[in-house]
Amino acid sequence: MQVSVDEDKCCGAGQCVMTAPEVFDQRDEDGIVVLLDSRPSEQLHEAVREAADMCPAAAIELSE
Amino acid sequence: MSSTVDSVDGGVADVPEYPMTRAAGCPFDPPPELREKQRQAPLARVALWDGSTPWLVTRHAEQRKLLADPRVSADPTNPGYPSPAPVSSAERTSGSPLSFILMDDPEHARLRRMVTGPFSVKRVEALRPKVQRIVDEAIEAMLAGPNPVDLVESFALPVPSLVICELLGVPYSDHDFFQSNSRVIVNRNSSQEDRSAATGRLTEYLDGLVGDKLVDRGEDLLSDLAERVEAGELPRDEAARMGVLLLIAGHETTANMIALGTLALLEHPDQLEALRETDDPELVSSAVEELLRYLHITHNGRRRVALDDIDIAGETIRAGEGLIVANDIGNRDPEVFDDPDGLDIRRGNRRHMAFGFGVHQCLGQPLARLELQVVYGTLYRRVPTLRLAVDPEEIPFKHDGSVYGVYELPVTW
Numbered sequence: 001m002q003v004s005v006d007e008d009k010c011c012g013a014g015q016c017v018m019t020a021p022e023v024f025d026q027r028d029e030d031g032i033v034v035l036l037d038s039r040p041s042e043q044l045h046e047a048v049r050e051a052a053d054m055c056p057a058a059a060i061e062l063s064e
Numbered sequence: 065m066s067s068t069v070d071s072v073d074g075g076v077a078d079v080p081e082y083p084m085t086r087a088a089g090c091p092f093d094p095p096p097e098l099r100e101k102q103r104q105a106p107l108a109r110v111a112l113w114d115g116s117t118p119w120l121v122t123r124h125a126e127q128r129k130l131l132a133d134p135r136v137s138a139d140p141t142n143p144g145y146p147s148p149a150p151v152s153s154a155e156r157t158s159g160s161p162l163s164f165i166l167m168d169d170p171e172h173a174r175l176r177r178m179v180t181g182p183f184s185v186k187r188v189e190a191l192r193p194k195v196q197r198i199v200d201e202a203i204e205a206m207l208a209g210p211n212p213v214d215l216v217e218s219f220a221l222p223v224p225s226l227v228i229c230e231l232l233g234v235p236y237s238d239h240d241f242f243q244s245n246s247r248v249i250v251n252r253n254s255s256q257e258d259r260s261a262a263t264g265r266l267t268e269y270l271d272g273l274v275g276d277k278l279v280d281r282g283e284d285l286l287s288d289l290a291e292r293v294e295a296g297e298l299p300r301d302e303a304a305r306m307g308v309l310l311l312i313a314g315h316e317t318t319a320n321m322i323a324l325g326t327l328a329l330l331e332h333p334d335q336l337e338a339l340r341e342t343d344d345p346e347l348v349s350s351a352v353e354e355l356l357r358y359l360h361i362t363h364n365g366r367r368r369v370a371l372d373d374i375d376i377a378g379e380t381i382r383a384g385e386g387l388i389v390a391n392d393i394g395n396r397d398p399e400v401f402d403d404p405d406g407l408d409i410r411r412g413n414r415r416h417m418a419f420g421f422g423v424h425q426c427l428g429q430p431l432a433r434l435e436l437q438v439v440y441g442t443l444y445r446r447v448p449t450l451r452l453a454v455d456p457e458e459i460p461f462k463h464d465g466s467v468y469g470v471y472e473l474p475v476t477w
Contacts, residue, residue, distance in 0.1 A: 011173065011423040012180035014430050019414075021185075031180030031427075054414065056425035058132060061461065 001045050002063045005033045009059035019054055027049040033059060079117050082110035082388060083252075083364060091461050092328055093405060094392045098122070100394050107192050110388065113400050117144040118386030119379075120365070124397040124417070126377050127389050130236040135372040138424055145369040146386030148466065150256045157338060162227035162312075163305040169423060179294060179306060182231060182285050188430040192438070195280030198226050199438045212247050212453035212476035219443075220473070221315065222324035224435055231431070232285025234273060234324030242266060246312045253464045258401065263308070270307035276298060284308065313428060317361065318435050320462070320469030322415065322459065325355045325440065327473055328457065330452055332407050339409055340444045348441040351409035352433055355440070358407050360392040361468040366420055377438075391417040449477045 003023065010032030017037035022044055026032040040048055044062075052060040073141040084095035093099075101108045102122035110120040121127050130136055140147055181187065206218045222242060229236040248254050248262035270286075277290035286307055292298040329336040339351050367390035374381040381387065395416045396404040418425035426432070444450060452459075453474040460471040 009177065009423075011425065012184065012427060013188040013419070013425045014183075014185040015425075026184040026186065027181070028184065029181045031184040032177065038418040056132065056216070056421045057423050 001042075001048065002054040003038050003040065003041060004061045005035045006022060006059045006061070007032050009022075009057045011059075015055050015056065016051040016060060019051040020044060023048055024051060024060075041053060051059045076423050077130070079109045079111045082112060086463065091459075092324075092331075092407075094360075094390075094396060098390060098393045099396070102397065107379050107381075112146055113149070114147070116144075116146060116386060118144075118388055121387060122208050122393055123377075123396045123428060124400045124415075127391060127394045127417060128421050129376060129422070130368070130374070130381075130387060131366065131389055131417075131420060133422075134169070135370060135374055136368045136422075137371050138166055138172075138368055139168050140367070142369045142371070142384075144384040144386050146367050148252060148364055148367065149259070151311045152445075163302065163309045165309055165313075165424065169428065170353060171294050172423065175298075176427060177301065177305060178298065179285060179310065180287065182288075183427050183429075183431055187431045188434050189432075191231075192434060194230070195227055195409070195434055195438050196442070199223055199435075199442050200232075200446075202226075203443060207447065212474050215326060215473040215475045216319070216323045216470065217472075221319045223322065223439060224315040224318035224383070227318075227435055230468055231285055232310060232314070233277065233282050233286040234270075234307075234311060238269070242269065242311060243315070246316055249312060250316055250466045251464055252466050252471055266300075266308045266311070267304050271300065271304035274303045274307065277409060308324075310428070313426075314431070316467050318432050319433070320361045320467050321355065321359065321436055321467075322439050323473045324359050324361060324469045325436070325454075326443070326450075326475075327456075327470060328355060328407060329440075329444070330450070331456065332449065335407055336444060339440060340448060345437070347409065348437050349433070350412050351440055352436045353416065354407065354409050355436070357379075357395045357401070357411075357413070357420035359468070360395045360416070360418055362418070362420075362466070363392045363468040364466045365390045365392075373395055385433075391420065447477045451477070452473055 009031045012026060014026060015031060017026055017027050023037045023040045025036055026035055067269060086095050090152055106123040106126040108120045109117045111117050121130055162411050163272055164172045171394045202219050202223050203344060206213060225239050226236055245262040245266045273286055274290050277287045278294060281287045291305040293300045293303050368387040370381045370385050372383050398404050400415055401413060421428045453476040462471060464467045
């Protein structure tokens with residue numbers, strides 16, 4: 001799984017951090033997404049898929 | 065109630081009025097007519113106070129798609145926007161009183177990002193001990209006072225007001241002033257004049273606070289905004305409007321969730337007992353998500369207007385047509401939630417739309433979740449005998465509020 005994020009689309013709602021904190025974080029100053037791991041291990045895939053689905057701004061792209 | 069209008073295909077159709085009315089004795093459920101509309105189709109026409117007939121979006125899937133669609137605007141100055149109430153000419157010319165909540169990108173994103181940092185998941189989590197202390201103290205103060213007491217006035221309103229005051233840098237001692245003006249703004253029966261006057265008073269108040277912070281900077285969000293004003297990145301009047309938005313959104317919504325959530329739990333004793341007995345923060349968190357889904361307090365529909373033709377669910381929404389996205393019924397969509405009308409704190413489904421969807425999704429949601437987790441996880445354990453002091457039929461509900469809840473919740477212990 002390859003994860004990418006679009007900072008321009010991100011609205012800082014924090015859904016991804018709540019869902020997969022091992023993979024996503026937010027910048028302290030403006031809450032915009034920070035990708036911690038672009039190739040997460042398999043046991044995180046389900047959470048990452050959920051994070052992409054929950055993102056209100058469609059800012060998370062997955063290629064599997 | 066319904067009115068007869070010409071339908072889009074030239075015929076005559078019966079179009080129900082919106083907002084709709086909840087069934088007597090079912091204060092937690094969306095109006096039956098809304099449910100019927102959802103059962104029939106994902107999109108339907110409804111009639112508003114001004115005779116306009118925007119689209120009502122009833123199902124979870126279409127609600128998500130439309131709220132996330134960049135061709136859909138939240139800006140009420142666009143023609144066709146389904147306004148919940150008459151808009152004053154001052155509001156039309158001087159911009160929206162509630163700042164970026166009623167703007168589109170890129171301006172929406174530019175302003176929203178200025179205030180999103182303090183609401184990020186980790187920065188909010190760091191506030192947990194402080195919020196716990198505020199909740200503990202509010203409970204002890206309530207227990208030391210008269211019994212029975214109104215839970216709204218003595219607990220549900222003070223807790224989120226104290227938290228948002230601390231975060232923004234607003235003196236809590238002014239709570240009577242800002243709470244009473246907020247109440248006028250969120251009451252959908254308030255006259256246009258009263259709403260404008262209340263908005264004006266709050267904007268002036270926040271403008272004064274931003275002015276104070278320009279001189280004497282603190283560790284709070286209004287001070288951050290004052291810094292932006294000084295740097296020329298943000299007009300001072302916009303900073304004041306952003307302050308108004310955050311202050312209202314920061315206490316009205318959570319206060320209603322605390323009181324209405326408590327009532328819902330008291331009316332579902334098995335659920336309340338499970339929550340009271342648990343030591344598991346996961347279950348408390350799951351209960352918060354379920355109450356957010358089940359109660360869905362923003363019951364006025366999220367208002368939008370199409371900027372371009374949009375084909376969806378076999379219909380074409382034309383450019384300039386209004387949309388009312390009824391997330392309250394979306395949260396009861398059987399396609400997404402099994403037994404959608406049941407309150408089940410173990411459900412563990414976060415796909416509800418209590419905070420909306422798309423780029424306008426509530427930026428304060430981590431803070432709302434934290435406050436509700438601490439409240440629901442503490443209040444019923446600390447006061448295990450908490451119960452209603454009146455018959456449930458006597459409780460006054462905010463049918464006329466743009467945010468649903470109870471005006472009073474008399475409780476005893």
